Amino acid sequence: MELLSNLALGFSVATSLENLMFCLIGALLGTLIGVLPGIGATATIAMLLPITFQLEPVSSLIMLAGIYYGAQYGGSTTAILLNLPGESSSAVTALDGYQMARKGRAGVALAVAALGSFFAGSVSTLLVAIFAPPLTAIALKFGSAEYFSLMVLGLVMSIVLAHGSIVKAMAMVVLGLLLGCVGTDIYTGAPRFTMGITNYADGLNFVALAVGVFGIAEILRNLEDEGGEREVMTKNVTNLMPTRKDFRDMVGPVLRGTGLGSLLGILPGGGAILASFASYTVEKKLSKHPEEFGKGAIAGVAGPESANNAGAQTSFIPLLTLGIPANPVMALMIGAMIIQGIVPGPNVVSEQPDLFWGIIASMWIGNLMLVVLNLPLIGLWVRLLTVPYYILFPIIMAMCSIGVYSVNSNVYDLYAVAFFGFLGYVMYKLRFEPAPLLLGFVLGPLLEENLRRAMILSRGDPTTFVTRPISLTLLLMSLAVLIVVFLPAIRKSRDEVFVESEG
Template sequence: MIDLWHGFGVALQPHNFMWSFVGVLVGNLIGVLPGMGALSAISMLLPLTYTMHPIPAILMLAGIFYGSQYGGAIGAILLNLPCHPPHAVTCLDGYPLTKQGKGGTALGITMIASFFAASIGILVMIFASPLLVSVAFKFEAPEMFSIMLLGLLCGGTMSRGPALKGASMTLVGLLIGIVGTDVNTGTIRFSLGFAELTDKVELVALALGLFGVTEFLRSVNRMEAVGGGVSVRLRDMRPSVAELKQSIFPMLRGTLIGTLFGAMPGTGPTITTFIAYALERKISKTPERFGRGAIEGVASPEAASHSKTQVDFIPTMSLGIPGDAVMALILGGLLIQGIQPGPQLITEHADLFWGLIASFWIGNVLLIVLNIPLIGIWVKLLQVPYRYLYPSALFFIAVGVYSTNNSLFEVSEVLVFGLIGAVFVALDFPVAPILLGYVLGPMVEENFRRAMLVSRGDLTIFVERPISAAFISVCALLILTQIFFALRSGLAERQFGESEHANLPVTEDV
């Protein structure tokens, strides 16, 4: 508790509090706008952190992350617009509630669920993270390689779409991550003759290209206004006692699911919300209500989303393994500040770690204070036409990238990665694993080479050490599981095709 009080002292310093407030406000605003999720917001504001102190920089990025989670629920509930994928399931019951005149109630339940789930997630962080410190010194190069390899496999195989596509995109990210000068040998790798690439591909250029420009290219033909004439009054957001009782246990179950999945590297928030929703519908005595305006269909997935958002920071900060693309970007922000995420971060950068935890509570209180009076303004912003929204975003992307190193070459990188990302998205390849591979790839390579130096080239070092062997076993199990599901799916499709062929009518030649 002493460390937590120290964290509140750090987070409430005027400079740190100001940037935390900016992050929550911007994240909430960006979360409301369709397509402009936390990933786009953090990508655009990441250059700003180059000249900032590490603590306010990370507090701002974290505020954007969890601020956008609540903002995304507003569009899903009021306008049936899943502003980013985790809120797609909220549309199923949130929008029917709005059509029944209970949109304000759904937003009120979302606000309560978000604060409750976030608080539980923060408590989990407080008690679980120090446990990792006790085993921190047992993590050497073989263990770090094994656990980061697990993060790469989880991110690649558990992403949207077929596992093979996700794994291939992770491999693309690994190749991009090793561009530049090898630290150990001084050899220049994959620079294509460009002197600007002898250092490395800039994280900001990669992120803004893959998520900012790609989204612009996908939405460039959408010229209509996003929102309609929806209004919500303040008193509409106060749920009744019966609605609160109906939501308590779904909140608890959603929080538990989000907490469990938050501690697992590579599991995105989308799968968490869908599992929470599916569980509520499965155990409900009246499953036919779901999809028609069941308040549990809003409370559980939103609680899962917010608890996962907080717990996601445990593997990112304590083990250096991001849970999804947004956490990979925040991990990149730490590396930009010269801070190496890992088990030693809690002791070496105690001000940053405990200040961040305290800022979560402060930020969630700020979210409640902001959203009660500003719901009407957020609804107005949902009516911004795409023809104004995305050109403005593209302008700020270009300015932000140029401002990092005053380099037009990096602006060109953004354009190239944007085009590449648009092609991948058009082919239904997920682009998030590219960022995961880029961030983790160099660290995987570094720890592998260090382990090889220690063992004099003996690969058995990874299975001789118990912790490393455990992670390698999980990696192997994950690969075998994906192969099994792929083979079973292929067999099922073949059997279905044969049965369809057998049922075709027989025609005779005339």
């Protein structure tokens, strides 16, 4: 009964006229930019984050959630019609979705992706509503030592689940931690790494770093790739209604993808990214006709899309209960909460229940809006794909610059955007994954604060991290994950998965 009353509170908040409007705006904006080739959910959130700072906290976070869902839906449209995945998880959808489009079944592929995503999103949101409060109650028992160990586990998982070299991912985490140290020491008040620039006394601007590394760097990448022409399957978007056989073929993959995605999405460090690859592998092994995969199999679209969306929803669980981002988008959400004056963590559910349950209720509303709006608007999104990128990128650049400057009205933030945009592009060329950098930057100050507080409370005794059972368990899990991933067989399998995702 308590769950029902909490959900009633959430829906009363989410269905207010103002919040419904911002949810709709977020869904449309997210889809609009998610459809644009190569931008993706993370860059979309980073670029549109400043728009939400003048809003009420509940409205702004509901809008960001809508942007997140919209960008994911848009990414599947690009993958199916253009064979150009905006996100790593969309790469699997492109394998069979684009082949369906080439066979004249683009409309069916888009409908299967949308319906599978809606079902998965609805189920996994229910899981968030059920499991988040009990986990919050457990998290309230955490002390500084437990939070430090939990953040160590999150950073380790971000290393393990990052694309490419583990050593390069470690380097990105360290760089993120170092960038998070810029500013004023929280205990002594002494400036650190500010190079004498008073504008950096409060630290580097989170929005500037995110927009630079994900937004500007993506623009540079896309400009470099402009020479490669791709066939856009715009003429094949006709019948959107799957046949009875299509429905039968998609039921199993959607159910299995929802389960896999819901489980993997909870993992700190980006488990949702692997959900779609895991789903594709499972469906191919269970299929009676595995030779059809890669040639337009319905299961190759339904399973990964469901897993991807389910993982995206359950990634809110560590965010809402522990204040720990499970992926770069959740890191951006934490940044938005902090700027709004909200301390992410287990106290949110008790101190701001309208915010907590309003966000959860908005997930259902946002997913429903996307299905109702996006299928009829596919023709509009298709026309957007025909707009040359050299026309779009100046508009996106202007949006990024205006948005970042509007946060603090500080010109140094624009210099930071330019610097981190160039850094992000260089990282891409050198095959460094930027996601661990962002997670390190967000978790770094919290990691340091909990480390120093735990040491103060224990009077300088470092054994406090291993004498407390929960802290010890989390540290042992971190160590076990690192040992396992360095085993030759596991490392080879990991490399094969990520090579396939880049192909």
